[in-house]
Amino acid sequence: MAENERIVPDIDKNASRCLCPGCPTHNECMKSNEERIFCSRGKTECNPEKKGCLCGTCPVEKEYGLYDFYYCVEGYAKK
Numbered sequence: 001m002a003e004n005e006r007i008v009p010d011i012d013k014n015a016s017r018c019l020c021p022g023c024p025t026h027n028e029c030m031k032s033n034e035e036r037i038f039c040s041r042g043k044t045e046c047n048p049e050k051k052g053c054l055c056g057t058c059p060v061e062k063e064y065g066l067y068d069f070y071y072c073v074e075g076y077a078k079k
């Protein structure tokens, strides 16, 4: 099956606005890998425990008309 198309481009402008680094779910493993912008890059392999998600207040989510949460666990936003 073909990969579903990503909605959010992995560009510096989006990565720099991403709120993931300040999120309570963003664990030590994710920090040491400097992981962020999961709505574009997809899920982490760091097995985070869901402790809240800041995506709902993120300007990137707003710009692309997204409304989901926990992209770090569920995977990137698809069309």
Ligand code: SF4
Pocket (backbone or CB within 6 Å): 014, 017, 018, 019, 020, 036, 037, 038, 039, 040, 054, 055, 056, 058, 059, 060, 061, 071
């Ligand atoms: S919507 Fe979530 S994953 Fe995407 S850039 Fe914003 S905080 Fe990061």
Ligand code: SF4
Pocket (backbone or CB within 6 Å): 019, 020, 021, 023, 024, 025, 026, 038, 039, 052, 053, 054, 055, 069, 070, 071, 072, 073
């Ligand atoms: S996708 Fe949501 S839960 Fe995961 S690190 Fe980013 S803001 Fe936090």
